[in-house]
Amino acid sequence: xxxxxxxxxxxxxxxxxxxxxxxxxxxxxxxxxxxxxxxxxxxxxxxxxxxxxxxxxxxxxxxxxxxxxxxxxxxxxxxxxxxxxxxxxxxxxxxxxxxxxxxxxxxxxxxxxxxxxxxxxxxxxxxxxxxxxxxxxxxxxxxxxxxxxxxxxxxxxxxxxxxxxxxxxxxxxxxxxxxxxxxxxxxxxxxxxxxxxxxxxxxxxxxxxxxxxxxxxxxxxxxxxxxxxxxxxxxxxxxxxxxxxxxxxxxxxxxxxxxxxxxxxxxxxxxxxxxxxxxxxxxxxxxxxxxxxxxxxxxxxxxxxxxxxxxxxxxxxxxxxxxxxxxxxxxxxxxxxxxxxx
Amino acid sequence: xxxxxxxxxxxxxxxxxxxxxxxxxxxxxxxxxxxxxxxxxxxxxxxxxxxxxxxxxxxxxxxxxxxxxxxxxxxxxxxxxxxxxxxxxxxxxxxxxxxxxxxxxxxxxxxxxxxxxxxxxxxxxxxxxxxxxxxxxxxxxxxxxxxxxxxxxxxxxxxxxxxxxxxxxxxxxxxxxxxxxxxxxxxxxxxxxxxxxxxxxxxxxxxxxxxxxxxxxxxxxxxxxxxxxxxxxxxxxxxxxxxxxxxxxxxxxxxxxxxxxxxxxxxxxxxxxxxxxxxxxxxxxxxxxxxxxxxxxxxxxxxxxxxxxxxxxxxxxxxxxxxxxx
Numbered sequence: 001x002x003x004x005x006x007x008x009x010x011x012x013x014x015x016x017x018x019x020x021x022x023x024x025x026x027x028x029x030x031x032x033x034x035x036x037x038x039x040x041x042x043x044x045x046x047x048x049x050x051x052x053x054x055x056x057x058x059x060x061x062x063x064x065x066x067x068x069x070x071x072x073x074x075x076x077x078x079x080x081x082x083x084x085x086x087x088x089x090x091x092x093x094x095x096x097x098x099x100x101x102x103x104x105x106x107x108x109x110x111x112x113x114x115x116x117x118x119x120x121x122x123x124x125x126x127x128x129x130x131x132x133x134x135x136x137x138x139x140x141x142x143x144x145x146x147x148x149x150x151x152x153x154x155x156x157x158x159x160x161x162x163x164x165x166x167x168x169x170x171x172x173x174x175x176x177x178x179x180x181x182x183x184x185x186x187x188x189x190x191x192x193x194x195x196x197x198x199x200x201x202x203x204x205x206x207x208x209x210x211x212x213x214x215x216x217x218x219x220x221x222x223x224x225x226x227x228x229x230x231x232x233x234x235x236x237x238x239x240x241x242x243x244x245x246x247x248x249x250x251x252x253x254x255x256x257x258x259x260x261x262x263x264x265x266x267x268x269x270x271x272x273x274x275x276x277x278x279x280x281x282x283x284x285x286x287x288x289x290x291x292x293x294x295x296x297x298x299x300x301x302x303x304x305x306x307x308x309x310x311x312x313x314x315x316x317x318x319x320x321x322x323x324x325x326x327x328x329x330x331x332x333x334x335x336x337x338x339x340x341x342x
Numbered sequence: 343x344x345x346x347x348x349x350x351x352x353x354x355x356x357x358x359x360x361x362x363x364x365x366x367x368x369x370x371x372x373x374x375x376x377x378x379x380x381x382x383x384x385x386x387x388x389x390x391x392x393x394x395x396x397x398x399x400x401x402x403x404x405x406x407x408x409x410x411x412x413x414x415x416x417x418x419x420x421x422x423x424x425x426x427x428x429x430x431x432x433x434x435x436x437x438x439x440x441x442x443x444x445x446x447x448x449x450x451x452x453x454x455x456x457x458x459x460x461x462x463x464x465x466x467x468x469x470x471x472x473x474x475x476x477x478x479x480x481x482x483x484x485x486x487x488x489x490x491x492x493x494x495x496x497x498x499x500x501x502x503x504x505x506x507x508x509x510x511x512x513x514x515x516x517x518x519x520x521x522x523x524x525x526x527x528x529x530x531x532x533x534x535x536x537x538x539x540x541x542x543x544x545x546x547x548x549x550x551x552x553x554x555x556x557x558x559x560x561x562x563x564x565x566x567x568x569x570x571x572x573x574x575x576x577x578x579x580x581x582x583x584x585x586x587x588x589x590x591x592x593x594x595x596x597x598x599x600x601x602x603x604x605x606x607x608x609x610x611x612x613x614x615x616x617x618x619x620x621x622x623x624x625x626x627x628x629x630x631x632x633x634x635x636x637x638x639x640x641x642x643x644x645x646x647x648x649x650x651x652x653x654x655x656x657x658x659x660x661x662x663x664x665x666x667x668x
Contacts, residue, residue, distance in 0.1 A: 058530035165622040195386040195623050196557055197594075197638075200601035200616035207615075222531060229603035229613065253609050266535040267605055268560035270587040276535035276564065282502050283530075 013216050014047035014070070014103075014184055019079035021065050025287060037286050039065040041240040043079075044314075047184065052210065052217040054231030054248070056224060056263070060283050061237040063220050067186045070218070072099045084183055101131065104177040106206075108189035110169035114161040120147075120172055121157040124179050131180055142179065149212070150175045151205060167198035174205065178213065188220045203229065224267055228252050236260045239286060239294040242314060246321035254336065256323040259295045261336060293326065301327050346417035347374040348518055348551050349398065349436075354411035356393055358626055359404065367406065367626050368394055368575045377518065380545075380552045382566035382583065384559055386623050389572040391555045395521050398553070399436050400428040415519075434464040437512035441524035443504035447496040453507045454480070454492025460514035479510040483540060502533040506540070513544055520545055523555045538565060559598060563587055568660075571595050574624055574634035576650075581660030591662040594619075594635045633665065641666045 020041050027034025040062040047053050055063045068074040070081060072088060072095075081088045084102050107113035114123060124143050133139055144154040150171040161169055170190065177185055187206065191199040203226060210217060221227050227234060228248060235245040236257065244257040255261045265277030279298040284290055290297050296306040305326050306312075316322040325331075356368040368390035375381045383391040396402050398413055400420055413420045415431065423431070440446040448456055457479050458472035467475065473492070480488035483506040496504055505525065512520055522541065526534035542565060545552050556562050562569055563583045570580040571594065579592040590596035600617035621638040624630060630637050636646040643666070651663045 058532060167622060196559075196598060197386060197601060197619040197623065200603075200618045203603065204615055204618060223603075224531075225603040225605045225607075228605055228608050229616070249609060252605070262532055264605065266531045268538075268558065268564040269604060269606075270559035270563040270599060270602070271604070273564055273584070276538060278535045278539055279532050282500050282533055 011049050012046055013049045013084055014045070014218075015080075015082045016043060016045040016066075016070070017080045019043045019045075019066065019069060019081065020077045021062075021069055021074055022077040035287050038240050038289070039286065040069070040076075043237075043240075043242055045235060045242075047216050047218060049183075049216055050210070050214060051232045052219055052230050054227035054234040055218055055220045055237065056222065056227055056234060057237035058222070058263075058283055060239075060286065062240040063237050064188060066237075067105065067188055067218065067220060070184075070186060071103055071105055072096050097131065100127070100182075101180050102182055103184040103186065104180065104182040105186045105188060106170075106174055106177045106190045109193045110166060110173045111161075111193070113173055114169060114176075116161050119158055119160055120152075120175075123172065123176055124157075127176070127180050146175045146179050149178070149209060151201075165198075166194050167201055170194060170202050171205065174202075174209070178209065178215075181213075182215075184216050184218065186218045186220065189222070190219075191226060192221070192223060199226075206230070224252075224264060236263070239283065239289060241294065241311070241324065242322075243295065243324045244322065245314075246319070250319070250321040254321075256321065256328050256332060257295075257325050258299045258301050258327075258331065262298075264336075293324075301331050303327065346414065348377045348379070348416060349553075350374040350412075350414045350417075351394070351398070352412045352414075354394065354397065354413065355409045356390065356397055356402065356406055357409040358406055360627070363627075365626055365629070366409065366575060368397075371411070371572075371575075371577055373570055373577065373580060375519065375551050375553060378546075378549045378551055379568070380542075380554065380566040382554045382556065382562035382569040383572060384556060384562045384569060385572035386557055388574075388623055388626065390575040391572050392523055394572075395438070395523055395553065395555055398519075398521065399432050399438060401432075430464070433460060433517075434515045435517050436519045436521065437515070437517040438521040438523065439505070439508045439512045439525050441527050443501065443508045443528075444496060446508060447504060449496055452493050452495055453499070454494075457492075457507070457511050457514055460511055464515045475514075476510075479514050480507070482513075482544065483507070483510045485510075501529050502537060505529065505533075505537050509537070509541055509544070513548070513550065516548060517550060519551045519553060521553045521555070524557070525554070526561070527556070527558075534561075541565075559587055559602070571598075574629050575626070576634060576663065577661075578635065578664065579660070579662045581656065581658075581662075585658060585660070589668070591656060591660075591667045592635075592664050593639050593641050593666075596668070597638075633663075 021039050023037040023039060025035045025037050057063050069076050088099055125139055128139055147154050152171055191202050219230050231248045234248055234251040235242050238259050244260045255264055262277050262279050268276060281298050291309045293306045293312055296302040312324050312326045314322045314324045352372050354371040355366050357364050358367045371394055385391045393406055397408055454476045457476035461467040461472035461475050476492055477488045480491055485491050485506050526537050554562060554565050566583050569583045569586050570577045573594050579595050587599050590599060597619040601619055619638055632648050633646045633651050636642040645665050651665045653661050653663055654667060655661050
């Protein structure tokens with residue numbers, strides 16, 4: 001654990017140690033010929049109170065599997081998750097209800113994630129009732145306060161999802177996630193299904209709510225602009241493992257892993273017409289991962305050492321910036337801007 | 343013939359037939375694309391960019407139809423062509439790639455056959471010759487081991503590989519215009535970068551013009567030389583891609599640029615609240631009168647609410663439709 005994590009008052013609300021989620025694929029009834037898909041393979045994460053941790057990576061890298069494990073919707077193969085002081089992995093993970101009061105999720109698609117046959121009131125009331133809030137006046141009070149928090153009017157509570165625009169629906173999705181006063185909110189691509197002109201409204205709202213309600217976020221997104229804007233720290237995942245993690249400034253200004261550099265330089269910007277960085281090929285098949293560093297087959301810095309086992313370890317520097325790359329020191333001197341232009 | 347632009351759209355209006363009413367989904371849309379040029383149409387969902395593209399290749403179907411205006415391909419009006427003539431044009435001279443290659447490709451036909459079909463239908467080749475050409479076409483979009491991959495079905499390929507197959511089909515006959523409707527929206531950014539480079543290089547080599555449709559300002563600015571921004575069925579600003587997002591003339595374009603959390607902004611200027619565009623994108627049936635952006639525009643005055651702005655030609659080139667343009 002690095003220095004920053006040990007400052008008093010800087011307490012950790014979520015800690016994940018060596019999380020692994022493996023899925024058996026195919027094989028006969030008796031399991032012969034079965035193969036193992038290592039969707040998440042040894043992930044350590046730490047979220048401090050009031051912090052926003054960005055989790056980025058391409059589809060298939062395991063970021064959503066991490067999220068589902070944190071919500072107790074998937075049982076991890078191994079690892080330890082401690083949330084607000086309570087261990088939630090292993091045998092205890094059965095208690096979804098207790099977990100629901102600590103961690104909630106805002107989903108990507110506000111069209112698919114709201115029940116079209118339930119009014120907003122019903123969508124927000126049900127969790128309260130399930131968790132023992134039955135007094136009419138308390139339900140009304142919390143409902144009204146929550147709608148105001150997310151920028152909706154209390155009189156809109158009787159309406160159905162189809163009566164709202166995409167941005168308003170996402171506000172309802174956020175209200176649903178927050179109604180039980182969770183401490184941690186996992187935002188899984190919260191704006192990517194929204195119109196471009198609406199995204200800023202939702203990003204601003206999420207940041208405001210984080211301050212006023214004292215929330216901690218895990219922000220999953222492929223939009224690095226959104227991640228840079230919202231995150232305090234960032235973890236970059238590749239094929240089930242974290243390949244780089246650090247403060248937002250380290251990750252975006254001084255990215256050390258070739259994969260992180262490629263990701264950042266592949267984003268087109270409306271005001272800079274630089275050529276986009278490209279890599280060779282696509283994410284390897286997770287059923288048949290390459291030996292050694294998983295990014296080596298696509299990496300322009302790869303050498304013989306990278307293609308042999310073992311997998312490089314995540315080396316943490318004194319400032320908390322950690323990188324999983326055999327050649328991190330060799331390429332550190334190479335200015336990032338140059339790397340972006342290749 | 344040689345002086346006519348490759349494609350010219352003039353005062354295009356596309357109507358949407360409702361049960362009781364008829365509304366204009368696209369109105370007063372004019373632009374031209376020269377041979378080998380790259381042109382982008384940007385806008386949010388429902389702004390009419392995709393149906394404009396469908397009109398270009400004669401694929402609008404009820405309840406949508408071209409109500410007025412002209413679309414000319416090399417000077418010939420597409421609306422006046424017979425269905426058979428339109429079919430000859432489609433795929434051969436004008437080709438299109440779609441957002442989701444899994445739904446655009448035929449799931450029960452090997453990809454090689456889907457490429458070969460182009461040569462059989464448009465170039466009169468035998469299946470034997472066409473199959474050979476399909477292998478070459480797959481090789482040209484840099485699919486590894488093309489002679490084996492031609493036998494694969496779409497579900498056996500990754501998203502990026504499927505989009506390469508789409509590009510191979512689209513470019514098979516050497517079209518003059520490639521319409522790319524959100525070609526990389528379903529792909530990861532690293533794969534997007536590869537597909538964009540591939541598309542751009544192949545089109546540049548062959549002199550194929552590109553009409554790119556996207557909601558991603560960065561992507562359009564990167565690929566296209568000229569860009570038109572659409573809002574609620576109208577083009578609000580149309581200029582060179584070097585200027586349009588840097589010195590926006592229309593408040594909507596400016597609003598879009600300001601609302602984006604652009605990479606590097608926080609490091610350079612610290613984190614400030616993103617500028618929001620108030621309100622929502624109107625539905626087709628609820629397009630406001632006057633300037634359609636007026637209910638969301640901070641600069642709107644009385645005239646914006648009553649009168650639709652005319653086209654203003656900018657000194658620096660390009661056009662804007664705003665009563666109070668910058």
